[in-house]
Amino acid sequence: MGYAQLVIGPAGSGKSTYCSGLYQHCETLCRTIHIVNLDPAAENFDYPVAMDIRELISLDDVMEELGLGPNGGLIYCMEHLEENLDDWLTEELDNYLDDDYIVFDCPGQIELFSHVPVLKNFVEHLKRKNFNVCVVYLLDSQVHKCYHCVYCHALSTVPLCRQKFYVMSVYQFMTDVTKFISGCMASLSAMFQLELPHVNILSKMDLVTNRRDVEKYLNPEPQTLLAELNQHMAPQFEKLNKSLIELVDQFSMVSFLPLDLRKNSSIQYILSQIDNCIQYGEDADIKVKDFDPEDD
DSSP states (O other): OEEEEEEEOSTTSSHHHHHHHHHHHHHHTTOOOEEEEOOTTOOOOSSOEEEEGGGTOOHHHHHHHHOOOHHHHHHHHHHHHHHTIIIIIHHHHTTSOTTOEEEEEOOOOGGGTTTOTHHHHHHHHHHHTTEEEEEEEEEEOSEEEEEEETTTOOEESSOOOTTOOEEEEEEESSSSHHHHHHHHHHHHHHHHHHOSOEEEEEEOGGGOSOTHHHHTTTSOOHHHHHHHHHHHSOGGGHHHHHHHHHHHHHSOOOOEEEOOTTOHHHHHHHHHHHHHHTTTTTTOOOOOOOOOOOOO
């Protein structure tokens, strides 16, 4: 049985940085993991790439040959991957042992894990290959800049489109209640779409200057959230606000773990939560060291 993490989240949420930090942490523990790049637009990596979708198809080639924009080209690349699950992916996975641990670093386009069935079919293929899979959903706790292309409407943390007409916006996900609820709904959407165990992570905690602004959403008080939400929104949304808060509170389906990559204890805690979800190591043989009994 193999084990896998599917690392997803919005663009710029720190997925590749998480993969790099996880690889370095496991390396210090003498634990082997393999990281797979599933982003056809990626260029630079801080970790050894075990498998790379760009060997199958790249975003630059698709945009040049088909005249597609970044978002349309990326969807085309992922659909091409879906068509080659039984060929390219199966051949690549055959190079690994039955109990290997693989981390899939996915693109940041939210439609891939909200309603487009590519990743769902990808997960089903991994299950057929006898992999236990856990989704690692990253949400940014920090402010960052995004570029919005007025030509193809692409949204990215770096300029992608060759037309070079951009409007720069600043996004801050987890600093007020409206963004917290938005993050919860995005996570729930991915949870229902992929039907897998989820570990939700607040990334970039090492960059947060005032931790109180973020930590109050790790164990939120429902009535406080509702009061804050009603203050931020028009009165006609009060019933909707109440329903959203009750959904988050009563079903307890969404909770976030803070990730500070400077602290090995933070990485280890999150890794242990993921390992528990996929039952990693539970079927390992117990090794007993032989020794001679001491003489009386």
